[in-house]
Amino acid sequence: MTEEPRPTLEAVAARAGVSRATVSRVVNGDPGVREVLAEKVRRAVDELGYVPNRAARSLVTRRHDAVAVVIAEPETRVFADPFFALQLRGISKELTAHDIQLVLLLTEGRDDHERVGRYLAGGHVDGALVFSLHLDDPLPGIIRRAGLPTVFGGRPGWPQIEEGGPGAPYVDCDNRGGAREAVRHLMGLGRSRIAHITGALDQTSAVDRLDGYRDALADVDQGLIAEGDFTPAGGERAMRELLDRAPDLDAVFAASDLTASGALRVLRERGRRVPDDVAVVGFDDMLAVAEQTEPPLTTVRQDIEEMGRLMAGMLLRGRGGAERGTEPVEPAGVVLPTSLVRRDSA
């Protein structure tokens, strides 16, 4: 394969007419080199296309100018759900602005998480952004052992780390408050048999949205709650279950826009008019989904791209702190507000 020798430090030194040590100092950003020499070295570096051996440098400086993003889902799911693309876009913008490489670690499934841990621990990245964690996931433990600065997307739910305490910085939206607002909106429309299709209940976002649904209702009818998994297929399954169990339902709060899109398909199939017979509210406000459904979806908006940007920003500032030997000044948990976006479905 393409195995051409890389220009060496020696070659740069020879071309620039300086010592090896001088090249090394310039390449490593040492300011104590006379500008005229530094300029010669930079020119030689450019001409030869020299790339310093960062693997060697990293042992000394621990800087790779790279940040890993770990999504605890199989890659088929990652590419099927625009949520991840939006969050990655926010992360990518922030990292790119700091000339830091985004390294996305893909896995086929949970069995691969040990290998992800080895890569994280292997001195290839300066920090990690981790999202879509599940409650019984081995990843947090693996990442902790890797000893890498980490920011989580979504409130971590494992019991051994105190919520929001040091060691578990995260960015989330107000899942519980947003869900409460969605259900109150449906109540305000006069609906009285309001069902809920949950997300994957091994994720805190799904649990928090379910709690918000319960908050809003004086009496909760367990028969009006069906478990989904944030996917359209899960929404379809749960909607069928609900219609069979509670044919008198007049509204549905779905835990995600994709879930709602599946529910809408089943309602149409069963001849229920939306919003006349059944009003539907989603969660996320992903335009690629919520504006395309039939009818367009009333939903709870969270700024997914901004959450990604914030996660990356927290990690970068924390990283700066660690370098100066100080603690990060950032609060451990950042929770963004949500807002209701009204379209035609409710």
Place this chain on the structure above:
Amino acid sequence: MTEEPRPTLEAVAARAGVSRATVSRVVNGDPGVREVLAEKVRRAVDELGYVPNRAARSLVTRRHDAVAVVIAEPETRVFADPFFALQLRGISKELTAHDIQLVLLLTEGRDDHERVGRYLAGGHVDGALVFSLHLDDPLPGIIRRAGLPTVFGGRPGWPQIEEGGPGAPYVDCDNRGGAREAVRHLMGLGRSRIAHITGALDQTSAVDRLDGYRDALADVDQGLIAEGDFTPAGGERAMRELLDRAPDLDAVFAASDLTASGALRVLRERGRRVPDDVAVVGFDDMLAVAEQTEPPLTTVRQDIEEMGRLMAGMLLRGRGGAERGTEPVEPAGVVLPTSLVRRDSA
């Protein structure tokens, strides 16, 4: 942030009651350690959650058990086009089967390619899979300087590397033959004014498909060719242009399924019936697209997932060869056959 000290080699040695050197030999897979000692070391490694410092090891062994995937497109495009998800799925399956980490390097745009080059050269991965190259792309040069085994997805088109020669191993499908078959199918249906919407003509796949279109026709009317870019929006633009320029056209061969989906929308908008007035053939056979269009799309099938799997396999076998100091035995270019899939649009 979560910065807990990592267990050291010394700690493992102390726990196992063996020397530091013995731990090192076990961790590095040296078979010359007595099984009873090796077992003690492995137990201590498990108990302490020890992870060897691969950055240090890599300087000696040059093995990271990781392969980079570089897609020369902004990440918004990567996530919008199911082509990349399918190719990544093939790559991911093959790498996972060998317990090798897939490292996807995301960029916002072409300005970031130098940084990608630094990461590739930095000793973080054992090889690279590169796709969606554009003709004027600086990436191939950057990657060559990084001195990393590389396999390209799609025939590289830059002039300085001889097609299929050593140094540019690639996997592609028979773009030209597939295009020829598509146009001949339309001719067989009695169509005589067959238009072509090209892909992005700075990519060899688009150029090869255009060549196949020309091959099949005795006389080529330049007015029947419009430039697209593999996206639905590009397909819409080009279809409008074609209908304005050649209102008598009775067939369209589109360079991708996404392109065809855009063209179908414009044909519907302009009141042209498909296939009665205008027959349409796409390229790719991505089920998420071709089965969802109205009407379902006749298209040229290429096995995208298999191409990804082959790329990864070629790289892994080549890597083995490089280790033994031998040349890879793999042919430099592997070209997979295509086949016409008939649905309703032609």
